Amino acid sequence: MQYPDLKTFLAKEKTALSKGPVAMIFVEDEVEVDTTIRHHLDSGFKQMLILIPPAFALPDDVVARVHRIDFDLVAGDDFTMAVNQVIAAAPGAWLYYCFNAEYLFFPFCETRSVGEMLAFHTEERRDAMLTYVIDLYAGDLYAHKNAVSLEDAHLDKSGYYALARNDPDNHNHPKERQLDFFGGLRWRYEEHIPTPRRNIDRIALFRAKPELKLSENHRFNDEEYNTYACPWHHNLTAAIVSFRTAKALKRNPGSTFDIETFKWHNSTPFEWHSRQLLDLGLMEPGQWF
Structure with missing residues (x-):
């Protein structure tokens, strides 16, 4: 699924965050985006939030396995604010965050x-x-x-x-x-x-709480x-x-x-x-x- 912003995702898919651990991958550029996602899927994360600029493409084989959220770090979106919004929405869940090519x-x-x-x-x-x-x-x-x-x-x-x-x-x-x-x-x-x-x-790995x-x-x-x-x-x-x-x-x-x-x-x-x-x-x- 694709969402125009994080607020929309949290409003529609809040229950998905209860099925952790949840990974947040912040995409800064188009370098090794696909390998980053596949590596973390293989690591066993149950939910994957891909915060990515709208113009960037994702491989067809991972689109159905992740939540794509429009997000642009270069344009000024704040990754700490995004992480904190997910923390507030998912008390008790184990969360993880990284950037592409990590x-x-x-x-x-x-x-x-x-x-x-x-x-x-x-x-x-x-x-x-x-x-x-x-x-x-x-x-x-x-x-x-x-x-x-x-x-x-x-x-x-x-x-x-x-x-x-x-x-x-x-x-x-x-x-x-x-x-x-x-x-x-x-x-x-x-x-x-x-x-x-x-x-x-x-x-990078932590348990959300109020x-x-x-x-x-x-x-x-x-x-x-x-x-x-x-x-x-x-x-x-x-x-x-x-x-x-x-x-x-x-x-x-x-x-x-x-x-x-x-x-x-x-x-x-x-x-x-x-x-x-x-x-x-x-x-x-x-x-x-």
Whole structure:
């Protein structure tokens, strides 16, 4: 089904949001839209909201499996406002959001569904899950001008680090179980990245509840949602492998001519398998085996 805006969808299909987990995919351009949708359908999301400009086409094989909603980020539509509207309409549902050319991976995702993972996470009394946004980039930028290639995808195998997240409302003391994570292209090319956008942490999987709000920095107004683990042991984390930063750096006139290749001595081909991300420490299974 196609809807002229999110308000219309929520008015007509509110009951669909009760059949979670629900994925929201925000389409910024026409790069890898179809593969992004198919990847998340294969991951086990029960409902898919595709927020996409009206002029963009969707493949025939996915049209019947998703809710298409007219939405244009370039024209000024606000993704945080959209996420918050869905949160308000779906209390209790597990939600997820990403952008096109981003792909969710979680421990053992080749044999287990996102619903199974979230059921375990719920049993651990967790209502949100930290996801690291891991930058992908094409190895050959001459062959792939927009820095996107599924067949030639690379990532940084090291160079990731975390800093304490200080609380300005508590004399800048570190917040409990919260860290700011950095690395990837946003660390290596930080001179081209605004400071507020250098983090690679995103709470992309979370359970909706009344009064919950997402902000532009990918954090919530409930501080417990922003934590990486519960107080008593480590929890599951997931990863979103993303071409988004590479696309932006090659599209931006201020950076594209400074970058002949994203590859360096710590680059490695991406194998499109959760085991590689686990081995590199870019997500962890917690107590889930």
